[in-house]
Amino acid sequence: MGYLVYDSSTVINFDDRVLAHLEVVIVSKLRRKESFALSWRESADNGDGRTTIWVDPSIPLRFRFTGSRPPTLDREWIEKLAAAAASSTGLIAIDEDGQQVIGSTHERGL
Numbered sequence: 001m002g003y004l005v006y007d008s009s010t011v012i013n014f015d016d017r018v019l020a021h022l023e024v025v026i027v028s029k030l031r032r033k034e035s036f037a038l039s040w041r042e043s044a045d046n047g048d049g050r051t052t053i054w055v056d057p058s059i060p061l062r063f064r065f066t067g068s069r070p071p072t073l074d075r076e077w078i079e080k081l082a083a084a085a086a087s088s089t090g091l092i093a094i095d096e097d098g099q100q101v102i103g104s105t106h107e108r109g110l
Contacts, residue, residue, distance in 0.1 A: 002065040006053055012040070013104040014093065017071040022093060023063045024073065025081040029091075030057050037090025040103035051105050052090070 002019040004012045014022065022038075029036055035056040042049045055061070077096050085091035093101045 002063065002067070005060075005062040005064070006055075007059050009108045010053070011106045011108060012051075013106075014040070014101065016065050016067045018093060018095065018101050019063060019065060020071045020073060021077050021081060022091070024078050025085050025091060026055060026061070028082065029085055030055070030061075033057050036085050038085075038093070039090060040093040041100045043102050043104040046104055051103070055091075 001013050002016040004014065004019065004022070006012065026038070035054065037052050038055050039050055039052040042051055074096055080094065080098065081091060084094070093103060095101050
């Protein structure tokens with residue numbers, strides 16, 4: 001289970017394989033100076049529901065993977081994620097089958 005640190009204070013846990021695919025799409029968008037929304041389902045421990053953050057080149061991000069080997073990337077999955085990121089709904093974290101993935105959000109220092 002890896003995580004994404006957003007704005008130095010919010011930690012979002014995702015499966016390493018999901019996080020690797022999100023990283024490709026997010027970095028690609030940020031390289032082009034594009035901002036977008038990123039949404040995911042919350043874990044039951046966090047009361048279920050959904051969380052959305054605004055991803056912008058000015059907001060610090062850090063990707064941390066717990067596995068020692070990079071996951072194999074699926075081009076089709078990346079294309080689905082990229083299409084969502086370019087849409088008005090924003091990037092919704094989904095798995096290879098198009099099902100929403102569960103993340104777990106924690107605020108540092110709270």
